[in-house]
Amino acid sequence: MENNTNKSRRYFLNNGLKLGIASLIGGIGLSKIASKLYGKTDTNSKNTIELMTTDGTIVEVDSSEVVEVIHSHDQEKKYNLREGMPNRKFVMVIDLAKCKNALKCQIACNKHHYITGEHAWLKVYKMQEEEDTAPYWMPTTCMHCDHPACVTVCPVDATFKRRDGLVLIDNDRCIGCRFCMAACPYSTRVFNWSEPDYGEDSEEMMHMNMAHQEHNSIEFAGMPSKIGTVDKCDFCPHAIKENILPHCVTACPNGVFYFGDKYEDTVTNGSETVRLSQLLIDKSGYRLMEGLGTKPSVFYLPPVDRLVDFKDGLDKFTNFNSVEKNK
Numbered sequence: 001m002e003n004n005t006n007k008s009r010r011y012f013l014n015n016g017l018k019l020g021i022a023s024l025i026g027g028i029g030l031s032k033i034a035s036k037l038y039g040k041t042d043t044n045s046k047n048t049i050e051l052m053t054t055d056g057t058i059v060e061v062d063s064s065e066v067v068e069v070i071h072s073h074d075q076e077k078k079y080n081l082r083e084g085m086p087n088r089k090f091v092m093v094i095d096l097a098k099c100k101n102a103l104k105c106q107i108a109c110n111k112h113h114y115i116t117g118e119h120a121w122l123k124v125y126k127m128q129e130e131e132d133t134a135p136y137w138m139p140t141t142c143m144h145c146d147h148p149a150c151v152t153v154c155p156v157d158a159t160f161k162r163r164d165g166l167v168l169i170d171n172d173r174c175i176g177c178r179f180c181m182a183a184c185p186y187s188t189r190v191f192n193w194s195e196p197d198y199g200e201d202s203e204e205m206m207h208m209n210m211a212h213q214e215h216n217s218i219e220f221a222g223m224p225s226k227i228g229t230v231d232k233c234d235f236c237p238h239a240i241k242e243n244i245l246p247h248c249v250t251a252c253p254n255g256v257f258y259f260g261d262k263y264e265d266t267v268t269n270g271s272e273t274v275r276l277s278q279l280l281i282d283k284s285g286y287r288l289m290e291g292l293g294t295k296p297s298v299f300y301l302p303p304v305d306r307l308v309d310f311k312d313g314l315d316k317f318t319n320f321n322s323v324e325k326n327k
Contacts, residue, residue, distance in 0.1 A: 008164055016313070028071055033229040047062070047184070048061060048063060058228050062170060066250075067244045069267050085163075085164040088164040089164060089165045089297075090165045090235055091260060091298070092235070092258065092326065093257075093258035093259075093267050094251065094297045094300050095256050095301040096300060097306050099303075100137065100258045100309070100310075101126075101312075101317055102316070105139060105250075106123070106139075107121055107125075109251075110142035111230075113247075117192055118190075120190075121142070121188070121231065121234075124139045124313075126317055135168065136310060137313055138311065140186070141188065141235075141248070142188045142189075142235075143186050143288065143297060144272050146296075148161055150181075150258035153179040156174070158175070166235050168234055169232075174226075174228075174229040174230055176230070176267065178230065185289055186289070186296075188232055188234045189230050190230070192225045192228065212265035235259075245268070247271055250312075254308065256269070258279070262276060265277050279301075280299060283302070286300055
């Protein structure tokens with residue numbers, strides 16, 4: 001019995017040592033080295049080379065046992081929810097000369113993000129610079145800043161910025177401290193004071209519309225909204241991941257919203273595709289509160305050479321009601 005125990009112990013130690021040596025070598029010719037450790041014979045070159053292991057140890061191995069490791073680049077292409085899409089930088093351009101307060105953008109955003117609270121993520125404001133200037137309609141969204149103050153102040157990493165430019169909220173992490181709301185100079189964030197109200201058919205509707213999802217994620221903000229957490233415009237990452245424009249862009253009947261990739265220098269409103277840089281030059285594009293250094297990803301084109309009549313939107317204008325309630 002004792003002999004069997006000793007043999008078993010020696011067998012375990014012997015194999016453990018072999019595996020340990022193989023792991024020291026790492027990814028360099030691991031399959032060939034492992035085959036030699038386990039007694040498989042290969043032709044030796046009688047030349048040795050020195051290699052450094054991951055812990056800094058120098059080891060000598062036969063050169064015939066070393067093979068070139070081809071590193072896969074697939075990792076760079078893999079999509080990560082918190083990292084975003086590599087080599088992309090999403091931007092939006094809003095043409096104030098085209099907006100007539102049709103509110104189709106707001107309705108589409110509320111519908112697809114299941115917004116039922118007091119405040120929509122996308123709001124349209126009645127603006128007027130001075131008494132002597134003409135009023136105009138101004139849609140506002142999250143600015144998805146390159147230097148977002150909201151990310152800096154969040155104590156639990158619930159608000160974060162992706163490398164594709166999107167600033168998102170992880171509602172599972174959010175503790176409702178509202179530091180981000182206080183830090184945002186654009187006042188585009190909303191707080192969920194109550195549970196979402198989807199009317200009498202809320203449970204059935206949610207199951208039907210969310211059947212395609214394995215689980216809620218930060219890409220599907222507002223589905224459903226969570227009481228005690230913060231929400232905001234997210235540029236519809238669940239759509240742009242599939243090369244579909246954000247809902248506000250596709251819903252707007254006047255082509256107010258342009259969306260695209262800054263690196264490709266291209267934006268589109270669904271009807272026309274233009275060069276971002278040339279559009280900003282030709283139409284004197286600007287960003288809100290640029291002096292703050294937040295570097296927003298949303299650009300505005302001034303309300304000159306109006307294509308619509310401001311008065312056409314007055315019948316839909318409400319100061320504080322931005323979400324249609326279920327009966």
